[in-house]
Amino acid sequence: MDTDSVPLIAANANNNNAKFIGPPACITRLLELEINPDRLIVIKRGESITIGNIEIKAVYAEHTDDSVGYLLSFSTLKIYITGDTEYSDQLIDIAREKPEFMMCCINGRLGCMNIADAVRLTSHIQPKVAIPMHVNMFIENTASADEYVRQVELHSGITKGFVMEHGAWYSYSRTEGFRKR
Structure with missing residues (x-):
């Protein structure tokens, strides 16, 4: 936060x-x-709430005693947001939910995964699209979003990486992918 x-x-x-x-x-x-x-x-780990047509489930994160990641479900689309977390085998459980998107912290600082751990987790989860988070926002966060994308695409086999531009708005369709608005 x-x-x-x-x-x-x-x-x-x-x-x-x-x-x-x-x-x-x-x-x-x-x-x-x-x-x-x-x-x-x-919302606590394991709890779910629905707001409008979005189900929000708080899932495990390895950061503080009550940290959470989020699984957002919109009818047929699921998005996993790792939140601040270090790598843990417990995070792999989210793969059962089959998220189409994964937004993954990669900065490797302050209790967050580095690129190698983020790639390992992404390879376990196997989303269609992986989006790196916690990059290019603070001078001390020097992790390369492009390097994460390169490694994810190399190791995963099915996952495509996408780097979002800060402050930009995007729309997404399964046929056209991301489009900057």
């Missing part, structure tokens, strides 16, 4: 109805940042 960004997101007039979902430690921190409690939803 980026404690610098969340208050700005919450204060933006375009986000008046935005909810913030997270494990207890994150919700406690959001309350300390004076985010309105009506906008906060607690």
